[in-house]
Amino acid sequence: MPVHAPLVLAVAASLAASSSIAHAADVLAADAGPGRTLDAVQVTGSNIKRTDTETANPVQVIDREQIAASGKQTTAELLRSISANTGGGSNETQNSGWSSGAAGIGLRGLSSKNTLILLNGRRLANYGFPNGGLSDTFVNINALPLVAVERIEVLKDGASAVYGSDAVAGVVNIITRQDYQGLEVGGTAGVSGEGDMGTQSAKVVGGFGDLDADGWNVLFSLEGYNRERLDHDQRELTASGDYRQLPGGSRSGWSAKGARLLVGGASVPLLDANGNCPEGTVLTASKPIDGRNGDTCAFNLNDSSTLIPSTKRWQAYVTGTKRLGDNVEAFGELLYSDLEGTSWFGSSPYFTLESGRFALNADTGLAEPVSAILPGANPYNPYGVDTALEYTFFNFGQTLKTNRSKAFRALAGLRGNTENWGWEVAAYRAGSSERERVSGGFANRWTLADALASGSYNLLNPSATPQAVIDSIALSTVRPAESRLLGIDAKATRTLGELTHGSVGFATGYEFRRENLDSYNPWQIDAGLQIRPAIAEAHGVRDVHAAYAEIVLPLAPGLEVDAAARFDHYDDFGDAFSPKIGIRYQPAEWVVLRAAASKGFRAPSLSENASSTMISYTTSGVIDPYDPDQPGLRVSPTFFTIGNTELAPEKTQTFNAGAVFSPWEGGSLSVDYYRIEVDNVIGSGNTTTLIAENNPANVLRDANGKLQAVYNRYQNLSELQTSGIDIEARQRWDTSAYGSFGISTALSHVIAYERPQVIGGALVDYAGSNRGSTLPDTKATTTADWSHGNWRTALTWYYTAGYQQRASAAASALQEDVASYSQLDLYVGYTGFENLSLYAKVQNLGDRTPPFDASYPGIRAPYDFGQYDLRGRYVTIGFDYRF
Numbered sequence: 001m002p003v004h005a006p007l008v009l010a011v012a013a014s015l016a017a018s019s020s021i022a023h024a025a026d027v028l029a030a031d032a033g034p035g036r037t038l039d040a041v042q043v044t045g046s047n048i049k050r051t052d053t054e055t056a057n058p059v060q061v062i063d064r065e066q067i068a069a070s071g072k073q074t075t076a077e078l079l080r081s082i083s084a085n086t087g088g089g090s091n092e093t094q095n096s097g098w099s100s101g102a103a104g105i106g107l108r109g110l111s112s113k114n115t116l117i118l119l120n121g122r123r124l125a126n127y128g129f130p131n132g133g134l135s136d137t138f139v140n141i142n143a144l145p146l147v148a149v150e151r152i153e154v155l156k157d158g159a160s161a162v163y164g165s166d167a168v169a170g171v172v173n174i175i176t177r178q179d180y181q182g183l184e185v186g187g188t189a190g191v192s193g194e195g196d197m198g199t200q201s202a203k204v205v206g207g208f209g210d211l212d213a214d215g216w217n218v219l220f221s222l223e224g225y226n227r228e229r230l231d232h233d234q235r236e237l238t239a240s241g242d243y244r245q246l247p248g249g250s251r252s253g254w255s256a257k258g259a260r261l262l263v264g265g266a267s268v269p270l271l272d273a274n275g276n277c278p279e280g281t282v283l284t285a286s287k288p289i290d291g292r293n294g295d296t297c298a299f300n301l302n303d304s305s306t307l308i309p310s311t312k313r314w315q316a317y318v319t320g321t322k323r324l325g326d327n328v329e330a331f332g333e334l335l336y337s338d339l340e341g342t343s344w345f346g347s348s349p350y351f352t353l354e355s356g357r358f359a360l361n362a363d364t365g366l367a368e369p370v371s372a373i374l375p376g377a378n379p380y381n382p383y384g385v386d387t388a389l390e391y392t393f394f395n396f397g398q399t400l401k402t403n404r405s406k407a408f409r410a411l412a413g414l415r416g417n418t419e420n421w422g423w424e425v426a427a428y429r430a431g432s433s434e435r436e437r438v439s440g441g442f443a444n445r446w447t448l449a450d451a452l453a454s455g456s457y458n459l460l461n462p463s464a465t466p467q468a469v470i471d472s473i474a475l476s477t478v479r480p481a482e483s484r485l486l487g488i489d490a491k492a493t494r495t496l497g498e499l500t501h502g503s504v505g506f507a508t509g510y511e512f513r514r515e516n517l518d519s520y521n522p523w524q525i526d527a528g529l530q531i532r533p534a535i536a537e538a539h540g541v542r543d544v545h546a547a548y549a550e551i552v553l554p555l556a557p558g559l560e561v562d563a564a565a566r567f568d569h570y571d572d573f574g575d576a577f578s579p580k581i582g583i584r585y586q587p588a589e590w591v592v593l594r595a596a597a598s599k600g601f602r603a604p605s606l607s608e609n610a611s612s613t614m615i616s617y618t619t620s621g622v623i624d625p626y627d628p629d630q631p632g633l634r635v636s637p638t639f640f641t642i643g644n645t646e647l648a649p650e651k652t653q654t655f656n657a658g659a660v661f662s663p664w665e666g667g668s669l670s671v672d673y674y675r676i677e678v679d680n681v682i683g684s685g686n687t688t689t690l691i692a693e694n695n696p697a698n699v700l701r702d703a704n705g706k707l708q709a710v711y712n713r714y715q716n717l718s719e720l721q722t723s724g725i726d727i728e729a730r731q732r733w734d735t736s737a738y739g740s741f742g743i744s745t746a747l748s749h750v751i752a753y754e755r756p757q758v759i760g761g762a763l764v765d766y767a768g769s770n771r772g773s774t775l776p777d778t779k780a781t782t783t784a785d786w787s788h789g790n791w792r793t794a795l796t797w798y799y800t801a802g803y804q805q806r807a808s809a810a811a812s813a814l815q816e817d818v819a820s821y822s823q824l825d826l827y828v829g830y831t832g833f834e835n836l837s838l839y840a841k842v843q844n845l846g847d848r849t850p851p852f853d854a855s856y857p858g859i860r861a862p863y864d865f866g867q868y869d870l871r872g873r874y875v876t877i878g879f880d881y882r883f
Helices: 005-014 020-032 064-070 075-080 445-454 467-473 687-693 809-814
Strands: 059-063 115-119 149-155 170-176 182-192 199-208 216-227 254-263 266-269 282-285 295-300 306-308 310-323 328-344 351-353 358-360 367-369 387-393 400-417 421-443 474-499 502-519 535-556 559-570 574-588 591-602 611-616 622-624 633-635 638-642 650-661 667-684 699-701 707-735 739-756 763-765 778-788 791-800 821-833 836-843 874-882
Touching: 059 064, 064 149, 064 778, 064 791, 064 821, 075 149, 266 295, 351 421, 445 467, 467 474, 474 535, 622 687, 687 699, 687 707
Parallel strands: 115 170, 638 707
Antiparallel strands: 059 149, 149 170, 182 199, 182 874, 199 216, 216 310, 254 266, 254 295, 254 387, 282 295, 310 328, 328 400, 351 387, 358 367, 400 421, 421 474, 474 502, 502 535, 535 559, 535 611, 559 574, 574 591, 591 650, 611 638, 622 633, 650 667, 667 707, 699 707, 707 739, 739 763, 739 778, 778 791, 791 821, 821 836, 836 874
């Protein structure tokens, strides 16, 4: 399908509806109830309350009814489906990093650290394990409850002038229900079309007290959610691990390193006297797997590999309001989430000994190679001389990784009014505590070496190995992390006066935050025991003070100017000033023109500019032009990526302009253009360049000049520019005989996404390609709904454009473009029973599979894990009962 097809269909179908912001006003008006004056409300992107929720900023609103009809059961699933989430977020199916099981959202193709997540307008603690090495800190949106949500507002514009750091690509503000009375219970059960990956959920939502009549209200929600794990061996596409029937495919889901010796570069299987491979492996040719001549004892990695982790979640939320007089009320919130996700470790489900393995030297802190040689004296060595060994130890345990996360936020505050001012003060504490437990699949370097030297481990019949030997070698690990946030804020608003064409609105405020991050290595790594350790440690704390102001000026009939500015002081890097100006012009009732320009910033994350260390290795080595014995020798030093206290913030400039048309009742069309420029983009340098420069500050050599380590610090390196168009359209028809019909669409198209491929290089466009991370240039969500009497149904079309194959020259030679993807979801609900609602949802109605990608970007799979998954058609049934 052509890229522009969703746009043509959306415009033709809608030709204008009430924009998403106008729709939000309808929701708020409905909540106000008959006979009640609509209060001024605060819209995401401004600190000034107003009754007209259409501002100079483009905001997409997803209300409770849309959430229910979407079929999405978690906040992460819902936010990943919006059109502005074009590919920069982290996905819980990406399970080979430290943040597996967590999920973030990245608007505009930028990473999660550039999108600010708020709950009722205030920040939450970041997840304890950074993503993307150590650079991407983010809020785990899996920890946010969905059942208590009233609406979600997505500000698709830079907002540092209002919210400070991180609001580069936009803001997602999750707004919970307020002043609710009643009690609701509900539950769901779901299963895939293959009969697996079952889900179950249960919820209770209750509200007591009428704020107007009783002077108080308390709302609580409790939600439980369980989802079974989906593994590679449960899907036909990935079960065999053999992709030779696909272009460029191989047996990439297999490992040739089950049990073999390497002799003269050829593979020699390690067989018993009867010619059998060790249990768990099969005798096969090595060349189709890794290109080596000879046979090997191999095994299918996809028998022990995860597509979607299992999840168990308990989430509780309480909010309350108490009137303390005619003009003052107290309010508070408490959010708590307990999440547990389990998956096979992405890269290696069992421990494999092979060349290129390292362990940390506990004395020097440097990595050193671990021998993968089978001693000649070992009774299972048929050659009687030291021989290279590649062997997988299945009985050391599975690398099943369980991530347990406990997140909370507690908040208390007061708000009120004086004769001229409205004011609000609050204090909150938030945290996210992580524990990553790996049940097995790691080895103690010293006891393994002893077992290979003595022959106490039976390489031909591993089950005959004494349990005491196995227990002395096998390791399981726990990696802890803590992220904490303390916040205090105060703001005041008032009308400064009246101009000819309206009131002058004003807001000012102050914020204080203390941010802490502590992420540790398992103790076995620091003690130098674990072979192939994953080392990522970060420790940082900082205080942030900020002051801001905003003014709205009605300058002419229908013309309003909104100006805002904010000053932030960070005790680690310094100061940042962020101004913004927006213009809203309504020349006629049916059209609103809007534009905004701003400057903003993203503060270096604590893992980028504090005490942080990530260690990596290479099995292929790097060229050292200064090697004392042989210049140009390929060597394998330790690579450190470390924090840099001298980092400056990333600086941003954002511009957007658009229009909202509502030429007749029941419909509207909004079109917005955006452009974001980011300077001082933080990244790490090129290791080859660092070695060539041979600066002692970055390169460590021993007394003889041998290269030992390379230190790569985070730096302000480059720039980024992106631009695009957002389109939202709605149309509704109400009939007396046939019910109410509606259609709506939200589309985002990336015109350009430019950044250098090398430091200091020319800008290269990444939009619509997988030159870096996969970035489809167009995403759209279109919903057609109908309600009549007790019935309601909705059909939603999710469209993701294809992209150019640019991952590598080899992949480009096999495939010019990766195909687009379309998915239909169906919702049917019935409310004919008193107080009872029944519904059914079918996601991926057509049972579509992800488009083939010849670069094989998934974990041993031929599709992009960040964009798609293999759950297939998925059916959910559920009920809601209101007492």
